[in-house]
């Protein structure tokens with residue numbers, strides 16, 4: 001994978017998220033070969049994942065091919081592969097791609113921009129019940145789970161089961177939880193409300209739970225109060241604060 005015998009330095013960037021892209025773009029005029037490695041071939045704009053999870057946008061609208069983004073940046077190449085290890089002594093990373101395992105790639109400079117994973121507060125066993133929202137696959141899984149609940153409820157003859165099926169709980173009232181809950185409330189009121197006969201989609205309970213004493217705890221208390229009262233509660237979202245998980 002080395003690019004010729006040029007004396008230019010080789011910069012390897014692992015991760016084509018917002019961080020990795022910013023570094024690669026900043027190096028567009030540098031005397032360097034830049035290799036951007038990501039396990040997927042597209043950049044994902046995570047801030048709009050909640051719109052995919054609530055059917056407002058399609059997956060293709062928030063992902064862009066990394067290769068295309070750098071087509072006018074001749075010193076940069078995109079490689080689709082998973083970085084499985086780093087050998088700091090010999091300055092190389094190991095890349096597993098579709099048909100090759102642990103291929104060594106040498107670097108002069110290495111940038112690790114691999115992002116973060118969501119947290120289950122020490123309860124990893126929660127993951128199989130409650131997917132996080134970090135990837136397109138997560139967003140599509142949440143979207144399918146929500147829509148399937150409404151479909152099941154419409155097909156369910158026993159009205160006492162409707163309430164269970166249409167109770168949707170979001171844990172953590174940070175930006176993602178608040179956006180998801182509010183967007184779902186809007187979707188129910190605008191799109192779903194007239195599409196069902198046996199159930200009234202507006203009877204769905206959307207519950208947002210957090211152990212903190214206010215939503216959007218990282219923001220100012222004025223913004224927090226506005227989000228909680230003006231937006232969430234007026235949309236019918238039930239906000240339960242001071243509730244943790246054990």
Ligand SMILES: Cc1cc2nc3c(=O)[nH]c(=O)nc-3n(C[C@H](O)[C@H](O)[C@H](O)COP(=O)(O)OP(=O)(O)OC[C@H]3O[C@@H](n4cnc5c(N)ncnc54)[C@H](O)[C@@H]3O)c2cc1C
Nearest residue numbers: 015016017018019020038039046047049082083114115176
């Ligand atoms: C639902 C949601 C909503 C958000 N809303 C906002 C917002 O409104 N405003 C805001 O400022 N921020 C928001 N954020 C946060 C923002 O999206 C992140 O801070 C930002 O995406 C982090 O960029 P990053 O490059 O560090 O990581 P990421 O964007 O996560 O990118 C990491 C990349 O590394 C790749 N990767 C990881 N491991 C490997 C490996 N071993 N080999 C190869 N590739 C690998 C991944 O495939 C990924 O493409 C939101 C995040 C989420 C999840």
